[in-house]
Amino acid sequence: MALDFSKEKTPIKEQEPKVRSKNFEEVCLGYTVEEGILEAGRCIDCKTKPCVAGCPVAIDIPGFIKCIKNNDMPGAAAILDEYTNLPAVCGRVCPQETQCEELCTVGKIKGFEPVAIGKLERLVADWKYANTKKEVAKKSKKSDVKMGKVAVIGSGPAGLTVAGDLAKLGYEVKIYEALHAAGGVLTYGIPEFRLPMKIVEMEIGAMKDLGIDIECNVVVGKTITMQEIMQEFDACFIAVGAGTPLFQGITGTNLNGVYSASEYLTRINLMHGYKFPEYDTPVIKSKNVVVIGGGNVAMDAARCAKRLGAKNVTIVYRRTLKELPARIEEYHHAVEEDINFNWLTNPIEYVNDGKGQLCAVKCIKMELGEPDDSGRRRPVPIEGSEFTFDADCAIEAIGQASNKILLDTFPELKLNKWGNIEADPETGETSVPGIFAGGDIVTGAATVILAMGAGKGAAVAIDSYIKNRYKPK
Amino acid sequence: MFTIVSKKNIAPQEFDIWVEAPRIAKHTKAGQFVVIRIDECGERIPLTIADNDEKKGLIRLIFQVIGNTTAKMSTLEVGDSILDISGPLGTPSEIKNYGTVLMVGGGVGIAALYPIIKALKLAGNKVITILGGRTSDLVIMKEDCAEYSDELIITTDDGSEGMKGVVTGAMEMVVEKGEEIDHCWCIGPSIMMKYGAITAKKLNLPIFVSLNSLMIDGTGMCGCCRVTVDNKIRFACVDGPEFDGLKVDWDEFMSRLTQYKKEEKASMKKYETEVGEQPWH
Ligand SMILES: Cc1cc2nc3c(=O)[nH]c(=O)nc-3n(C[C@H](O)[C@H](O)[C@H](O)COP(=O)(O)OP(=O)(O)OC[C@H]3O[C@@H](n4cnc5c(N)ncnc54)[C@H](O)[C@@H]3O)c2cc1C
Ligand SMILES: Cc1cc2nc3c(=O)[nH]c(=O)nc-3n(C[C@H](O)[C@H](O)[C@H](O)COP(=O)(O)OP(=O)(O)OC[C@H]3O[C@@H](n4cnc5c(N)ncnc54)[C@H](O)[C@@H]3O)c2cc1C
Ligand code: SF4
Ligand code: FES
Numbered sequence: 001m002a003l004d005f006s007k008e009k010t011p012i013k014e015q016e017p018k019v020r021s022k023n024f025e026e027v028c029l030g031y032t033v034e035e036g037i038l039e040a041g042r043c044i045d046c047k048t049k050p051c052v053a054g055c056p057v058a059i060d061i062p063g064f065i066k067c068i069k070n071n072d073m074p075g076a077a078a079i080l081d082e083y084t085n086l087p088a089v090c091g092r093v094c095p096q097e098t099q100c101e102e103l104c105t106v107g108k109i110k111g112f113e114p115v116a117i118g119k120l121e122r123l124v125a126d127w128k129y130a131n132t133k134k135e136v137a138k139k140s141k142k143s144d145v146k147m148g149k150v151a152v153i154g155s156g157p158a159g160l161t162v163a164g165d166l167a168k169l170g171y172e173v174k175i176y177e178a179l180h181a182a183g184g185v186l187t188y189g190i191p192e193f194r195l196p197m198k199i200v201e202m203e204i205g206a207m208k209d210l211g212i213d214i215e216c217n218v219v220v221g222k223t224i225t226m227q228e229i230m231q232e233f234d235a236c237f238i239a240v241g242a243g244t245p246l247f248q249g250i251t252g253t254n255l256n257g258v259y260s261a262s263e264y265l266t267r268i269n270l271m272h273g274y275k276f277p278e279y280d281t282p283v284i285k286s287k288n289v290v291v292i293g294g295g296n297v298a299m300d301a302a303r304c305a306k307r308l309g310a311k312n313v314t315i316v317y318r319r320t321l322k323e324l325p326a327r328i329e330e331y332h333h334a335v336e337e338d339i340n341f342n343w344l345t346n347p348i349e350y351v352n353d354g355k356g357q358l359c360a361v362k363c364i365k366m367e368l369g370e371p372d373d374s375g376r377r378r379p380v381p382i383e384g385s386e387f388t389f390d391a392d393c394a395i396e397a398i399g400q401a402s403n404k405i406l407l408d409t410f411p412e413l414k415l416n417k418w419g420n421i422e423a424d425p426e427t428g429e430t431s432v433p434g435i436f437a438g439g440d441i442v443t444g445a446a447t448v449i450l451a452m453g454a455g456k457g458a459a460v461a462i463d464s465y466i467k468n469r470y471k472p473k
Numbered sequence: 474m475f476t477i478v479s480k481k482n483i484a485p486q487e488f489d490i491w492v493e494a495p496r497i498a499k500h501t502k503a504g505q506f507v508v509i510r511i512d513e514c515g516e517r518i519p520l521t522i523a524d525n526d527e528k529k530g531l532i533r534l535i536f537q538v539i540g541n542t543t544a545k546m547s548t549l550e551v552g553d554s555i556l557d558i559s560g561p562l563g564t565p566s567e568i569k570n571y572g573t574v575l576m577v578g579g580g581v582g583i584a585a586l587y588p589i590i591k592a593l594k595l596a597g598n599k600v601i602t603i604l605g606g607r608t609s610d611l612v613i614m615k616e617d618c619a620e621y622s623d624e625l626i627i628t629t630d631d632g633s634e635g636m637k638g639v640v641t642g643a644m645e646m647v648v649e650k651g652e653e654i655d656h657c658w659c660i661g662p663s664i665m666m667k668y669g670a671i672t673a674k675k676l677n678l679p680i681f682v683s684l685n686s687l688m689i690d691g692t693g694m695c696g697c698c699r700v701t702v703d704n705k706i707r708f709a710c711v712d713g714p715e716f717d718g719l720k721v722d723w724d725e726f727m728s729r730l731t732q733y734k735k736e737e738k739a740s741m742k743k744y745e746t747e748v749g750e751q752p753w754h
Contacts, residue, residue, distance in 0.1 A: 178692050180557040217559040223496050243694040256732045263695040277743045280516035282736030356728030405692050
């Protein structure tokens with residue numbers, strides 16, 4: 001086989017680290033169509049298509065890539081549309097390196113990088129929004145006869161996916177969202193420089209064009225009850241996410257200057273705090289910031305802190321780079337932006353300056369011991385290794401638990417031992433007939449694409465549930 | 474749309490509005506609040522649901538102009554609307570027949586106390602209410618509270634109405650008079666709640682306070698509202714806002730309220746340069 005293409009992925013333009021670490025604009029600038037065609041040429045259209053198996057929603061990857069290669073962008077967009085309602089989002093935030101791209105045949109050849117599947121997906125989605133917006137809207141005019149009414153609670157990726165698929169099948173779908181804006185973590189969590197708000201808005205706009213009604217400011221369990229929903233709708237999908245921040249609970253956690261990443265990012269993203277005072281919600285600008293954790297959330301918080309003007313931003317993680325759960329691309333971006341990493345380190349105290357404000361973070365060094373339940377080696381503190389960082393801001397990004405605001409009002413619903421909803425992983429069926437669930441509220445904090453996958457499965461199951469219910473006996 | 478259907482100026486820089494919000498009106502219980510956002514650039518701020526009219530689909534909000542958002546809100550008139558209102562949020566007050574309850578309110582906290590007074594009275598309690606303020610004009614909702622109180626005591630710092638002094642003095646007086654109090658509520662400025670709790674402890678009375686911490690979402694999603702109660706981290710928006718007043722870490726609570734002082738000032742200043750000299754000066 002003659003490999004007449006580049007070993008490396010076609011380079012993609014990015015904002016320079018020095019420049020971008022001072023603004024909130026998107027880091028990655030995306031491929032041009034020409035670059036996309038070049039990159040699509042690296043796909044050898046292998047028989048086994050392992051990439052498809054690596055994709056949680058089994059997108060026909062070689063199919064859309066072939067269209068790009070032939071400069072048939074509408075064709076590529078049409079293929080993506082069959083599988084995903086959020087291609088512009090997925091192309092930007094999916095961990096392709098552990099999914100489709102990890103399995104790509106080209107990437108298995110010694111010295112070769114896999115095809116840049118994610119970046120190609122993004123190209124197609126962006127092309128679609130730039131070129132066919134109005135056509136799409138016209139084509140999918142809602143039909144008047146509805147197959148049934150479905151309520152979706154939560155407008156994150158899981159909820160949006162279920163809603164999109166059911167609307168396409170002809171259902172009347174209503175999404176209830178607690179916040180004033182739709183999108184879930186895509187809107188309140190993931191920052192502008194990784195996922196611009198206008199991209200999320202465009203994807204949501206496309207869903208509204210399908211006839212989906214999204215009502216914000218409705219906290220289900222409070223504004224309306226589950227009983228009311230069950231009366232009004234034929235079925236309901238619960239996708240409320242893993243919305244409650246966890247704290248280590250060490251001394252000083254409630255000092256001023258100590259945040260959960262959820263608060264920090266919500267101020268910045270949902271409330272546009274980085275544009276204070278144009279927007280009314282403030283976010284503190286700090287000099288020395290310590291971020292605790294090693295996931296995407298920690299990277300996002302650290303990179304936001306940098307963009308708000310912090311001199312020193314340090315991520316402390318209790319394991320090592322090898323165990324880092326964040327996407328590798330985001331880790332590299334963080335390093336380029338001068339974020340410091342302190343591996344095998346855990347904070348043990350937030351130090352009070354005597355006036356209720358954080359002045360330092362006391363840490364301890366860790367070493368890796370025996371593997372724990374997750375199979376990763378458990379970090380254990382090294383006695384006597386304590387040291388401190390000067391810090392006027394500390395951000396905990398150590399994970400989120402399930403939000404209880406709906407669950408507390410609906411005790412009929414069976415939960416698992418982690419407090420998440422017990423639901424069939426394929427269909428989303430819960431212990432209550434007609435109530436389905438999926439996304440982070442079932443799996444615990446996971447990924448956009450897994451949430452979408454859950455939504456897809458549930459859409460099929462809800463469709464057959466409603467059809468069975470109304471089948472003439 | 475959450476349209477304002479009535480508006481009254483009930484005290485210097487304090488406003489009483491009724492707003493269309495049928496679903497919230499239907500589900501509200503005493504002790505709950507809403508989070509509002511006035512416009513696209515606006516902040517989300519919590520306000521107590523001071524009353525609700527389920528039939529008309531209305532909720533009542535009473536607010537004091539204290540910063541940027543409340544200042545902007547005071548310029549909204551009947552017919553204008555508030556962009557976002559979400560609620561009813563928070564755990565409702567524990568309403569039951571305690572016997573005799575002592576209800577202590579100060580400042581705009583009276584707006585939060587009133588629905589609880591009303592619910593406790595309707596639950597069959599004997600209600601003794603103490604309302605305090607710096608001066609007579611600042612003691613709001615006297616008629617509202619009187620309607621559901623068996624006894625109403627007013628205190629003012631300057632003696633312009635009722636007893637001269639602060640609410641804690643009146644609390645002691647009520648007990649000295651021989652009233653057997655089964656439970657207290659104290660809602661007002663944090664310093665008043667702190668001393669209310671200290672007095673309750675001295676008088677050996679159980680007491681609830683309502684913690685008006687800084688909030689964003691009000692649904693337990695951000696942790697901005699966290700407080701320490703009984704040495705545990707609690708989220709005021711979902712676990713509260715009412716807590717056992719004897720167990721609150723008051724100094725921490727008050728310190729957390731000042732986190733954004735500098736930014737709040739800047740925000741207000743920017744607004745004032747935009748709109749010019751305003752009555753709140
Ligand atoms: C900062 C951050 C960065 C991330 N980065 C990545 C990444 O790069 N790649 C990736 O794949 N994943 C990433 N993730 C994870 C990913 O965002 C989530 O796994 C995904 O969003 C889960 O989707 P969901 O639909 O289950 O829930 P969510 O996105 O959490 O949405 C749930 C929605 O339900 C609403 N809701 C909650 N309760 C109620 C109620 N009672 N009534 C009405 N509405 C309610 C919430 O307000 C929210 O809008 C990141 C997460 C965070 C926090
Ligand atoms: C559950 C709850 C119920 C509330 N109910 C009412 C109510 O019914 N009526 C009412 O007038 N106010 C109420 N508050 C307080 C109200 O939310 C604040 O006054 C408001 O957020 C101030 O916003 P601002 O932009 O006008 O002022 P800002 O400029 O944000 O703040 C100005 C000043 O107010 C203080 N402040 C800011 N936020 C709060 C807050 N949440 N609580 C107390 N002080 C604050 C600041 O420390 C600062 O000194 C309640 C608060 C909570 C948490
Ligand atoms: S595995 Fe790689 S080479 Fe094979 S079809 Fe998928 S993208 Fe193309
Ligand atoms: S206000 Fe966000 S958790 Fe309470």
